[in-house]
Amino acid sequence: MNKDVPVLRVQDLTKHFPAGRGKVVHAVDNVSFQIPRGKTFGLVGESGCGKSTCARTIIRIYEPTGGKVYLGHDDISILSQKELLPHRQRMQMIFQDPYASLNARMTVHDIIAEPLRAHGVFASRQEESERVNDMLAQVGLNREHASRYAHEFSGGQRQRVGIARALIIHPELVICDEPISALDVSIQAQIVNMLRKFQQEQALTYLFIAHDLSMVRYVSDEVGVMYLGQLVETCAADEIYATPLHPYTQGLLAAIPIPDPKVAREKRAAGLEGDLPSPIDPPSGCRFHTRCPHATERCKAEVPSLKDVGAGHCVACHLIND
């Protein structure tokens, strides 16, 4: 496979939902990004900004309203669900809620084996069992766990089952939709380390969605910040903290609590005022102008485009682009 072709390339992806009475929810609007093989793209933003919808549209849980999604060379956004089936092995998803995402009536063995069965990977049950047991060992569970049900496990162990299910058919792309948000702090690091180990061993490509900015910086190579369905800033993960350019990114960074009382006392910088506006009737021009401390008349009228301001750091803001 050509190394230069990104594993995932998303181009002008748009997803609108009907909201009744002819109104439309602008959940995702013209989002574009790409992820090279073996890298992690972190997508951050507040709830309702469209990051999960974006992920679900990429993997075709939702049908895109517009735009293209390329998995390697293949445009998967135009395929029918039937044509998509062979490509589904190449992309898997890990969900936020390890309680809701595992079928309570299936044993752990059946949960983990299901992708193998869906794609007819093994003809014999014995081969399948070996592969499942091998996968269980890799995620730090053991053979005895295979015959149990999801409710017998803790949140961290369930998330391990979710990871085993996603990785058993050797996908290229794994979409991690807030995989650690529902877990306790001491367990989060276990799961993140495991995801990193698999990435290094198998050159996996991750789309990592989270709202915890310090965790996103740690796991990602590149970060995209979403606001009301649009990407407002993308850049290398370290740069988002060193030189955040978009006023929204700056506000979001100022708002995260820092686990260091000295820094916290000095900080007290202005966070973000107000609430997220409704995506049914998003503000004109720059969608952030209603909360932006620097907004001008131009911001209200004209939509800023995402422009490269140097070294791959892209930002959609009139104040920066000029």
Next chain:
Amino acid sequence: MEPILEIRDLNTSFLTSSGEVQAVRGVSFKVEKGQTIGIVGESGSGKSVTSLSILKLLGSTGRIKSGSIRLHGEELIGKTRKEMRQIRGRRIAMIFQDPMTSLNPLIPVGEQVGEMIWAHDKSISKEERRARVLELFEMVRIPEPVKRLKSFPHEFSGGMRQRVMIAMALACKPELLIADEPTTALDASIQDQILKLMQQLQHEIDMSILFITHDLGVVAELCTHVLVMYGGLIMEEAGIDDIFERPMHPYTMGLLDSIPGLHQDKSQLLKPIPGSPPDMIHPPKGCPFAPRCSYACRVCLEELPPYRQVSERHRSMCWMLAPDAPSEGNPFKGIGSKGAVI
């Protein structure tokens, strides 16, 4: 100075079909005037049950087995339901994690806050009550308060609902506010707004806050003291700077190590705490953290360590602080006097 709240050796259990869940197993601490005390811990550590025990909101299965809870020296254990109702809301108020389920969806928010005032003082006229609610809405910075009095909870965002809950909690000017993960369900930017509001209000009305959270970042922003809970016990108690700079318990150290800072070296793996929390139906007889602790030795598994006073208002429960603890592989080696048993 007399503390506002003093809890001694609190034991709270829940009776379930699979056995007695010993959620809190001997918790003692004090809250003094103007302090903001953070209780940090993971799910199942007993932090919420401790706060619910104070207000006796334990439901039909919960029991306070033993201990003492004193509000200004007045014992709360043994109070009747009627007596407790005079204390809840008026002297100790509480705000919860989910502001949507804490509000009645069928009643305008202004009326719900007004009801709180009425419940504790029935002599206030309707006009006075309305004026007081308006004042509270202004205090918690709800925009357009006059218009908002008649709004229903579903017309508010999560952050605004939490402001309504705070207004309700402050209606009777309580001495102590218990906040049980009030910002966990909120986004970072809204969490920041609510934390700033709570700080401002604390200065304005001079109350103490007991803040329950699992987020060490929130603790660092808001609290003056911290209690670290695990397995139904307080593992360590210290001032805010000490807990972050000089943690004296392997569990606290593990918690601090497992969160990536903004300057975390990305080539390094995170240092998670291995294993998972104990089963509180059969709590371990030794230190509850011992099975996950990299410093644990035999005594840790068999006997619960006593508290040692490391410095003023800094105590920790760990066998590694004992004078006869092995010096090899001891995280607290050379820290000087290991503190007296308390």
